[in-house]
Amino acid sequence: MARSFLFLLGSAREGGNTELLARAAAEQLPEGTEQTWLRLSELRLDDFRDARHGGAWSAGADEELLRETTLAATDVVIASPLYWYSLSASAKRYLDHWVTWLSAPELRFKETMAGRTLWGVTALAHEHEVVAEPLVLTLNHSAAYMGMRFGGVLLGNGSKPGDVLQDAQALARAKTFFAEEAPLAAYPAGAI
Numbered sequence: 483m484a485r486s487f488l489f490l491l492g493s494a495r496e497g498g499n500t501e502l503l504a505r506a507a508a509e510q511l512p513e514g515t516e517q518t519w520l521r522l523s524e525l526r527l528d529d530f531r532d533a534r535h536g537g538a539w540s541a542g543a544d545e546e547l548l549r550e551t552t553l554a555a556t557d558v559v560i561a562s563p564l565y566w567y568s569l570s571a572s573a574k575r576y577l578d579h580w581v582t583w584l585s586a587p588e589l590r591f592k593e594t595m596a597g598r599t600l601w602g603v604t605a606l607a608h609e610h611e612v613v614a615e616p617l618v619l620t621l622n623h624s625a626a627y628m629g630m631r632f633g634g635v636l637l638g639n640g641s642k643p644g645d646v647l648q649d650a651q652a653l654a655r656a657k658t659f660f661a662e663e664a665p666l667a668a669y670p671a672g673a674i
Contacts, residue, residue: 486516488555492562492573494523499605499640502647504561507603507636507656518551522572529575548576549583553591557599560621564606568616577624596629599664607641625667632667
């Protein structure tokens with residue numbers, strides 16, 4: 483199966499450091515690799531409402547688009563700046579909707595996503611990358627629950643627009659970030 487990447491941009495700013503880093507990594511993909519880029523802030527995605535145990539659920543056009551592009555992708559890349567030590571609200575809202583998709587048996591969402599790869603890209607304005615652990619764990623645990631591979635998170639440092647382009651280590655990691663096959667995600671020892 484040819485690889486197909488879905489890049490979900492979770493920043494409140496167009497062309498921000500996280501997006502620049504994600505695009506630097508995407509430039510390294512082999513010629514002809516399918517890429518779909520969606521800016522979550524431009525999509526109307528209602529707050530998640532849990533309708534698993536009764537209640538009605540009706541997906542809007544943008545939720546349908548997200549679901550269809552997610553199911554079509556072999557690789558899902560959540561590019562979210564580090565906001566308060568985790569994902570942006572729009573990226574978290576997207577993941578919340580996975581619950582709805584999981585509860586619709588006709589979608590076979592979990593079965594379809596099993597074995598595919600979840601990646602993260604983030605820029606942070608902090609010299610210690612350990613502050614990004616909650617974001618990394620959120621993505622790792624989501625992938626583990628779904629039976630997906632987890633490619634890890636490409637971290638870069640930048641606060642002002644364009645700062646990440648001065649982060650030589652992040653740009654070097656971007657050159658090979660998508661190159662290797664990611665392992666199946668697993669919960670850390672003692673996590674459950």
